Amino acid sequence: MFAFKQSRKSIELIERFLNTVDQGGLIFKEGVKNYLQGNKDSFLDNLKTLSTLETDADIIKRKLENILYTQSLMPQLRGDILKLLESLDTILDNAKSNLYQFDVEMPYIPTEIHADLIKLTELSGSAIESVIPAAKAYFRNPETVKESLHRVYLFEKEADKLADAIKRKVFHEMNNLKLSEKFHLRYFTLHIENLSDHAQKAADLLSIMAIKRTI
Amino acid sequence: MTFLIFITSGLFLGWSLGANDAANVFGTAVGSKMLSFRRAAFIASIFVVLGAVFQGRGAADTLNELGAVDALGGAFTVALCSAVIVFAMTRKSLPVSTSQAIVGAIMGWSYFTGNPVDYKVLLKIVGTWISGPVLGMLFASGLFILMRWMLRKSSIHIIMLDQVIRISLILSGAFGAYSLGANNIANVMGVFVNSAPDIFLDFGIFTIDGVQILFLLGGLAIAIGIFTYSERVMNTVGNGILALTPEAAIVVVLAHSLVLFIFSSQSLSNLLVSVGLPPIPLVPVSSTQVVIGAVLGIGLVKGVREIKFKALGGVFIGWFLTPVIAGILTYFALFIVQNVFDIQVSLNRIVDSATVVEKPGLDDSLSRINMVLPGILIVTLGLFLVIVLLYIRQQRLRMKAENELLAEQNQSYASQKTLNELEIKAIQNENELLNSKLEARQRELTNLALNIAEQRSFYADLAAQVDEAINTGDNDEKKQKLNDLAMLLRQKMTFSKETAELYGKIELLQKDFQMKLENDFPGLTEQEKRLATLLRLNLSNKEIASLMNITPKSVEIARYRLKKKLNLPQGKNLSQYLTNV
Numbered sequence: 001m002f003a004f005k006q007s008r009k010s011i012e013l014i015e016r017f018l019n020t021v022d023q024g025g026l027i028f029k030e031g032v033k034n035y036l037q038g039n040k041d042s043f044l045d046n047l048k049t050l051s052t053l054e055t056d057a058d059i060i061k062r063k064l065e066n067i068l069y070t071q072s073l074m075p076q077l078r079g080d081i082l083k084l085l086e087s088l089d090t091i092l093d094n095a096k097s098n099l100y101q102f103d104v105e106m107p108y109i110p111t112e113i114h115a116d117l118i119k120l121t122e123l124s125g126s127a128i129e130s131v132i133p134a135a136k137a138y139f140r141n142p143e144t145v146k147e148s149l150h151r152v153y154l155f156e157k158e159a160d161k162l163a164d165a166i167k168r169k170v171f172h173e174m175n176n177l178k179l180s181e182k183f184h185l186r187y188f189t190l191h192i193e194n195l196s197d198h199a200q201k202a203a204d205l206l207s208i209m210a211i212k213r214t215i
Numbered sequence: 216m217t218f219l220i221f222i223t224s225g226l227f228l229g230w231s232l233g234a235n236d237a238a239n240v241f242g243t244a245v246g247s248k249m250l251s252f253r254r255a256a257f258i259a260s261i262f263v264v265l266g267a268v269f270q271g272r273g274a275a276d277t278l279n280e281l282g283a284v285d286a287l288g289g290a291f292t293v294a295l296c297s298a299v300i301v302f303a304m305t306r307k308s309l310p311v312s313t314s315q316a317i318v319g320a321i322m323g324w325s326y327f328t329g330n331p332v333d334y335k336v337l338l339k340i341v342g343t344w345i346s347g348p349v350l351g352m353l354f355a356s357g358l359f360i361l362m363r364w365m366l367r368k369s370s371i372h373i374i375m376l377d378q379v380i381r382i383s384l385i386l387s388g389a390f391g392a393y394s395l396g397a398n399n400i401a402n403v404m405g406v407f408v409n410s411a412p413d414i415f416l417d418f419g420i421f422t423i424d425g426v427q428i429l430f431l432l433g434g435l436a437i438a439i440g441i442f443t444y445s446e447r448v449m450n451t452v453g454n455g456i457l458a459l460t461p462e463a464a465i466v467v468v469l470a471h472s473l474v475l476f477i478f479s480s481q482s483l484s485n486l487l488v489s490v491g492l493p494p495i496p497l498v499p500v501s502s503t504q505v506v507i508g509a510v511l512g513i514g515l516v517k518g519v520r521e522i523k524f525k526a527l528g529g530v531f532i533g534w535f536l537t538p539v540i541a542g543i544l545t546y547f548a549l550f551i552v553q554n555v556f557d558i559q560v561s562l563n564r565i566v567d568s569a570t571v572v573e574k575p576g577l578d579d580s581l582s583r584i585n586m587v588l589p590g591i592l593i594v595t596l597g598l599f600l601v602i603v604l605l606y607i608r609q610q611r612l613r614m615k616a617e618n619e620l621l622a623e624q625n626q627s628y629a630s631q632k633t634l635n636e637l638e639i640k641a642i643q644n645e646n647e648l649l650n651s652k653l654e655a656r657q658r659e660l661t662n663l664a665l666n667i668a669e670q671r672s673f674y675a676d677l678a679a680q681v682d683e684a685i686n687t688g689d690n691d692e693k694k695q696k697l698n699d700l701a702m703l704l705r706q707k708m709t710f711s712k713e714t715a716e717l718y719g720k721i722e723l724l725q726k727d728f729q730m731k732l733e734n735d736f737p738g739l740t741e742q743e744k745r746l747a748t749l750l751r752l753n754l755s756n757k758e759i760a761s762l763m764n765i766t767p768k769s770v771e772i773a774r775y776r777l778k779k780k781l782n783l784p785q786g787k788n789l790s791q792y793l794t795n796v
Contacts, residue, residue: 007374014374074377075248076461081373140370213373 003071010067014085014139017060018132021088024053025128028095032121032192035102036114047099054096061085080209084135087202091128094198098191107184110174113166120162120192127155127199134206138213145210152203156196163193221287222407222429224295226436229403231301232313233263233440236399236502238448239471240391243464244384245449249377252446258385259392260438266396266479267404267434268427273481273497274401275408275426280336281321283409288558289328289549290406293320296545297402300537311537312501313402315344319538321406323545328561339496344534347474347500348508354470355512362466363516380461387468394475396434401479401499404433419587463513470509475500504534662716673707708764717762721748731796736781743777750774751793 031046064085068078109117134148170177170185177185241255284290297316304311318340325332371379411425423431459467477483477495484495552558677700684696722729725748732739732747739747742763749759756774760767778789 004378007378010374011372072248073374077373077377139373141367143367 003073006067006071007073010064010073011139013060013064013067015136017057017064017085018088018135020053020057020060021092022129022132024050024057024092024095025125025132027053028099028128028195029121029125031099032102033118036109036117044103047103050092050096050099054092057089057092061089077209077213080205080212084138084202084205084209087198087205088131088135091131091195091198091202094191094195095128098188098195101188101191105184107188108181109185109188110177112174113169113185116162116166116169117189117192120159120166120189123155123159123162124192124195124199127152127159127196130155131199131202131206134203138206138210142210142213145206149203149207152199156200156203159193159196163189218287218410218412221291221410222294222404222432224291224298225404225407225433228294228298228301228313228317229433229436230440230444231298231305232399232403233437233442234444235301235305235311235440235448236313236395237263237392237437237441237445239502239506240395240468241384241388242449243459243461243467244388245446247461247464249381249384249461250388252449255388255449256441256445258389259441262389262392263396263437263441264431264434266393266398267400267430267437268396268423270393270397270479270481271400271404271430271433272426273484274398274479274499275405275430277336277340277496277498278317278321278401278405279408280333281318281325281340283330284321284324284406284561285409286559286561287407287410288552289324289561290410292548292552293317293324293406293545294403296320296323296548297541300541300544304533304537311533312344312504313399314340314499314501315534315537316541317402317405317499319541320545322538323542324549324561326542327546327549330561340498343478343496343498343500344504347478348504348511350477351470351474351505351508352512352515354473355466355509356516358466358469359463359513359516362462366462380465383465384461384468387465387472390476391468391472394472394479395502396437398475398479398499399502400430400433400437403436404429405499414584416584416586418590459510459513466513467506467509470512471502471505474505474508475502677703714762714764718745721752725751728793728796735796739777739780743773743780746770746773746777747793750777750790751796753790753794 027046027050031043031050034040034043034046065082068074068082074081130148130151134145134152137144137148166189167186170182170189174182237256237259241250241259244250245252245255284293294317297313297320300316300319301311301313318337322332322337324330366376407429408426411429414425414428416423416428478498478500480495481497484497488494680696680700680703684693684700687693687696728751729744729748732744745763746759749762754762756767756770760770763770765773774789781789781792783789783792
């Protein structure tokens, strides 16, 4: 009837899952930087670590699903919680796919936009990093969720603006690039920018969930 | 026996109460799936019976003061009419109070029999109909603010909170069920108190009298009501006035339990009197209305927008409608029972409402039944049954776990089998491929053997012809024979079977190249295509010359022509070009 042991295990799993997503964001940032700086070995290391983190997150998520449903913990909230975990897992999946795309497609990135791309990656990474404290707050202090979320929205907006600026620069100012190279750059900018959009989606979900939990 | 038949209407009322009011106590817990219905019903049943037997008397006495229904026929009719009203209004999904129905019915009895109505007592009861929900509202507001503060301060993890809520829902539900039994048993069995048998059951540790036996029966009827009919009500509760979160449900149940407890606790009332405060009126209050008051209290703390005023209107209509209809129905029912069935509904003695009917005292020793031995037997039997049930449950769980393990193993075997089958299929395919290769090799070997035999016979024939030429004396004839031999050898060289076979093989290997060549340069002759193929294999001019049976000089000329036909610029290597095609 009372599953304290399973509850403690679930709490630990949730913490581990959130930390994994957090680490994933950091590794992604490092990976992009290493690619741009031409540190092939470090980049491959980052790719491997991110892949492991993504697999770990999937395993933890499945374990949590299993515990929450078999032990019928939080019958009213588990649907929302699993949706949140799914949303955070999508961020990690996308980060991994992005880094893999760098490895497979090896896009040519002119040095003129290196700094901008690093900044865009930092902004998207920061949006991801800001969702995690909000998600942690949801589980313990739902009233404070909103305070953490405004940072996510800010980073997402900034990432959008910067991505637009990069695309404009590539298509309008860099005439020496082939059209195919421009398209390639646009895709990579879009993919990095999309990470912040995913973080925003998780933030939207969290803000509704926090309202539902406030009694 | 007659007594048992007459109290069936009371038991029916008890059943209705259990079906309806258990939802007030465990509704949210079951509706939100925090607690299974069976578990909730089990806890509620036990505590309702305990509350009824050990704390039910106070409120029952107050009902008696209002109108002491002194004949079994009257009590039966009063309880039956109340039960019918409660059941009918529940079927119509109207909020109904058993307390109001029974008070209305008693008033109907008093008017019919001409017994005076103590309006002071009536006022006291009606007062609690208002003060009950108001008190519930106050308690709920206070408890809600306290709980919200505690939750914000504690920073407890949501999953741990879930477990705490579960325990709290069970504890508050048990307290709620106890209070419900204590307070509302008066509605169910109150009218039969004057007809209760004068016996005592001595269980050694405690003794229960006739009234308590009556209350025990009523409690059991409520328990049956909970088990048989309350699940549907529990699953739909919470959608009426305010959708409750489990946290709010704990507050509502606690506030409800406190109000019902206060209005049925003789000890608490005595305590107040001892410190010089006025006593608490021990009155059956409506469980549903107290819950509505409590929900309203939470609504006020959260903001009035969340309250559904339409549902509240229904409650107020119920307050007036229920007692009036119950009173009228009882009046007519008593008329029918008395005049048609000729059953006595009153002892026709005017009872002073201020005093409770005194019963002729029976010899205590005669009516005392020793229940120690049967009690021990029942408890032992109960324990034995519980142990057996637990053992069966344990066995079932073990079997289930074993079956699950077995199913898991089967699944793993099945997937292993599929994998093995796939592997076998792959090996079979490989074997087939190797077999076909082996066959091709064998065919080649046979051809080679045949070729060797053919060549042997050719060489033997050649040797014989050379011998014949040597032995020929005539020079002209000898010359002719040698010429024939040279011609034969040249023919053999031109139509060599091996060369044709070699070409065949090369063409097979270079099929894609040949097709490409044909598509891109359709003007090439067979000879040129053959040259291109040999050049692609990186063979030297000399090797090509011997294979094509031409001189190396001719190969050079053929290369030059081919280069021109392929439109290759000066200086571009032909072999390299052909290799890259």
